[in-house]
Amino acid sequence: MTSRNKLVRIFIGNAANAVVHKVLEKAIEEENLRKYYEKEVHNSFLIAKKYREMINPVGRALPESEDIKADIVKKAKQELNIRIKKGYKNIDIDSVSPATEKLLKKLKANKA
């Protein structure tokens, strides 16, 4: 695996984490806990951003943006489904795709 491909894979993992954090944030009822989630959403976004900045082209959309988006959605859904199976309530699995889209736009990774 080339270095770029490896970085893309790591970026996908971290972006999926950020999306999972975002979706779980909405599933939280307790106000105090929600504050922690906000912080974690921000932290995971920063990690994903760090890896995005290592992948060329930096300021423009990535050529494989559609594949990347599909992989992030798949990974995030997988992670959330494990939780749903284990009895975690109020998880809105349909919000994964729009959350991913929004994240990639922020990270300048997808086509406008």
Added chain:
Amino acid sequence: MFILKKYKVPRKNKAGPLHEFLLFSAFCNKNNSLSASESLIYYYVILRNMANEIIARISIGSRMDQVYLPKNRPMALSIGSYVVVSPAIQQKEIKPHYYHTRQIEPIKAQIVQEIFRNIDAENVIIAGSFLEKGFCFEDIDIIVINGKAEGLEEFIEGNFGLKAHVIRMSQDALRAGLNTDPLFQMALSRFAAKERVIFKIQPEIKHKLLDIHLLKSKTLPEQFEHLEGKDKYKLTRNLFAIKLFLEEKTATKEKVSKAIDAWFGKGTVKMLSANTLSKNPFITKYKKAYRKVFNAIMAGISNNDKQKQAG
């Protein structure tokens, strides 16, 4: 008139301004040349010259800051003389309370004092790697309890060239954090406080909170080759702090390190930090630990929800 300037009190008579004034009065009476007001001015001048001190303010300059001196000033402060500049107001000494911090370098102790002096709050706590031996810390973690922290990060960066991570919170939030968050607990296992504090930790497991913390550690296996040693250690530490917390043990840095070494083998913490650990055996054991902790959290969430429904 300017005989006054030439007037010098003999060295042996320099006992104080009053003595000097009496000597001068005797000199005036003898010469009968000065009025009462002139003698008063003279006396005033003597007092000023004897004081040899001026209180001035440091003002900001473009390349250097400066202190402006009035033209009418004690002779001892004439052009070309060397002076000492020191603060006019003595700052109140603050004695920090250190907890589980055996030794701190003098320069760090000074920084701690300066930070405490410049924050107006009910209490201020400094924690994290800054208090560990040596200078391998990334930033200073500062918790400001019930107080103002505006511009604090800039102040610390400007004065000490260090990055600060400032969190403002109430006493209740601090207590809640210590009771529910293993990472917070671990961060506060060693700290310096402006005011004396006693923490009574009553652990309360919030599984959903632990779930979000654990999620961070999930990415370690696939990023292993790209991460620096300290990041690998942080992610592993995160996982084991949560593990200890679930086992109802207090998560201190030392206990977490011991738990890591017990799980992976002796010397793992050192090798992780030094980034000299081989991937495969470590990752296999890591995934096993992750699964165990994750399953325990999920079981907790499921139980809580069932209890809520039954209630």
